[in-house]
Amino acid sequence: MSKIWLIATREYLTRVRKKSFIIMSLIGPLLTVALFAVPVLIAKMSxxxxxxxxxxxxxxxxxxxxxxxxxxxxxxxxxxxxxxxxxxxxxxxxxxxxxxxxxxxxxxxxxxxxxxxxxxxxxxxxxxxxxxxxxxxxxxxxxxxxxxxxxxKANVDLQTVSLSDDGERSSSTGISTGVAYFFGFLIYIFIFLYGVQIMRGVMEEKTNRIVEVVISSVKPFELMMGKVLGIAGVGFTQLALWVLLSVGITSAASAFVSPDKALASQTARVSAAAPDAATTAIARADTPDDAAAKQTNFTAKFMQEVSNADLNVPLLLGCFLFYFLGGYLFYGALFGAIGSAVDSETDTQQFMMPVTMPLVLTFVVSQAILTTNPNGSVAFWMSIFPLTSPIAMMMRLPFGGVPTWQLLLSMALLIAGFIGTIWLAGRIYRVGILMYGKKVTYGELSKWLFYKG
The missing domain is CATH 3.40.190.10 (Periplasmic binding protein-like II)
Known part of the structure; x- marks a missing residue:
């Protein structure tokens, strides 16, 4: 364990000290906001x-x-x-x-x-x-x-309530869907982002022949586990920084908008004008005060809906951390095995497809099935199967109604899948890390699993 910890520490410190990590950690929240805001602004301008x-x-x-x-x-x-x-x-x-x-x-x-x-x-x-x-x-x-x-014509104010053994609980399908996509998207992105880092790190050491020196002091399995755990720490660090910066940016942005002033200005105009004219002024929001009041009303309504949704926040955060880490470790081992089996990044394509397809499939299916029928048979099996459970289960949990036994079974199978994946990846890693100049096929990989020594 001391060698694994030493390798993990080295991988972690090497990456967090890079300028690219610092820059991306600082501008990541801004880029995320721009990713959603810019298309909307462009559409309005056009x-x-x-x-x-x-x-x-x-x-x-x-x-x-x-x-x-x-x-x-x-x-x-x-x-x-x-x-x-x-x-x-x-x-x-x-x-x-x-x-x-x-x-x-x-x-x-x-x-x-x-x-x-x-x-x-x-x-x-x-x-x-x-x-x-x-x-x-x-x-x-x-x-x-x-x-x-x-x-x-009528516009019914429909309030949704979930009935369970614990009693009645208010719910909001829109908020639950948004939270499900948010958690699922984070897991999806981070598995790809940092899984590829593991693969490229292994390939770089293999190409530069650094591993030939390192392997004389540590076992291949220890080297792979150190890399996986070290880069996992990098991912958690960047995620924590993004959360803190996002909260800070939100607080700073809200400081520029004075809700009391905006609402006071809006109330004065509504009182002074005719009802129709006031309604038109509010709807159009032609002035900065109008825009501020409209934004304040929207924010208040959104926060009210989040409050009414009555989400089990501790359960969601705890499960997110578990599936975030479990999914990363599960797929990180596979990415490390791919990196050890090839000599260049162009050779990884034939092995990347089977590994990444379950992730892509889960995210695609979530739009048609998981968020529309979160307690159906398809959602159940996808949230149990280790290759798809990190995203699928996080898509189900915000809607509630997931039995405890299903959640525990999903977690147990993900842990068992991670252990099995680590064993398989370790068998491939110990041979592939010192294999040069040979075109690797699936048949060759299967032989590596049964090599003795």
Whole structure:
């Protein structure tokens, strides 16, 4: 154990002292935020301020054009198609909607012209506006008031409650799904990130012939375990730093927004204005105070939903640490065995696919099955099988209802799988670490498992 600890300490200190580790630990939370925020900002920038010209030859929009939104507005042009096309070419509108004389029972013949591709979002908005106009005419012909029909629609405030042997517990499907994806994604990323580091570290020592010197003092199994445990410590350190920095960034960002000031300003405007105007002002949030109030309301609502979800936080955190470490050790041994069996990174592709496929499959299946039916048979077997349980079980736990025996069985099988994987990887590692210049196949690997010595 002293040799394993010495190797693990060396692997840990070597990596945490690198500039790349320090830089990534500092900017990691910012990059994570940018990963989700930038696409949203780009989408808003690209979709904002679009103008659609309407050539209403059929009189569909005689009374009024479709209501303008923050991203889209409609303007009226000549109902003659040829004239409308000429105007469209001269102007800088994004699209031209031609409305023919149609039968509202069978509305066909609508055309949309654009200089380039419309884009799915713009096409959907135009189609929605035309559909609503047809619906209004059908309602008017049937003698039904649109306002009355809208008032008949209901938006039920549905509260979900989980019934278990421990009693009733409030739940939130949306929050549970978000927490499940968060934990599953972290395990998925860290297994890949640090598993590949183990593989590359073994390959580097093998290529530079450093291992020939090291192997004279320690056993191959001790060397592999030291690498796996040392890099595991690096992963935990970086995860802890990211959590602390994320909390710090969140606290610092909230300090720039004064909820009391924003809410006071918003309340003053609501009191001074008519109800409709106030509602419009809040919805549009044209001023910084409006935006701050809207963000504050959103944050308060989100925190309320998290509170109502009544998640078992200690259980989730404890299981996350267990499956985070167990999944990493399980796959880290396999990555180390791959690194010892090949001479270059290009040769790893044939062995990487069988190892990484269960992880990828679990993450893909989680979107269709695990989060929609977390207590079904597929979710059960995937959360028990060691190759898929680190992600699958963390996808199930936030929804509750996982029996204790299933959780204990999953943990026991993951530990047994890790021990078995370490044994298999050690058998491959002890031969492959000193094997040079030979193209390794699966048949050759199977022979290494039974070599004596």
């Amino acid at each position: 979709d904002g301020g679009k103008v659609v010209a309407v050539a209403d030859a059929g009189g569909l929009f005689t009374e009024k054009l479709p209501e303008a939104t923050a991203d889209l507005r409609f303007i009226r042009v000549s109902p003659d198609l040829a004239t409308a096309k000429d105007e469209f070419k001269k102007a800088k509108h994004d699209a031209l909607l031609y409305v023919p004389k149609v039968d509202i029972a069978n509305p066909v013949g609508f055309q949309v012209f654009s200089r380039k591709g419309l884009g799915l979002s713009l096409e959907r908005d135009i189609q929605r506006a035309a559909n609503k106009a047809i619906e209004n005419q059908r309602l008017q012909k049937a003698g039904i008031d649109r306002a009355v029909l809208d008032n008949l």
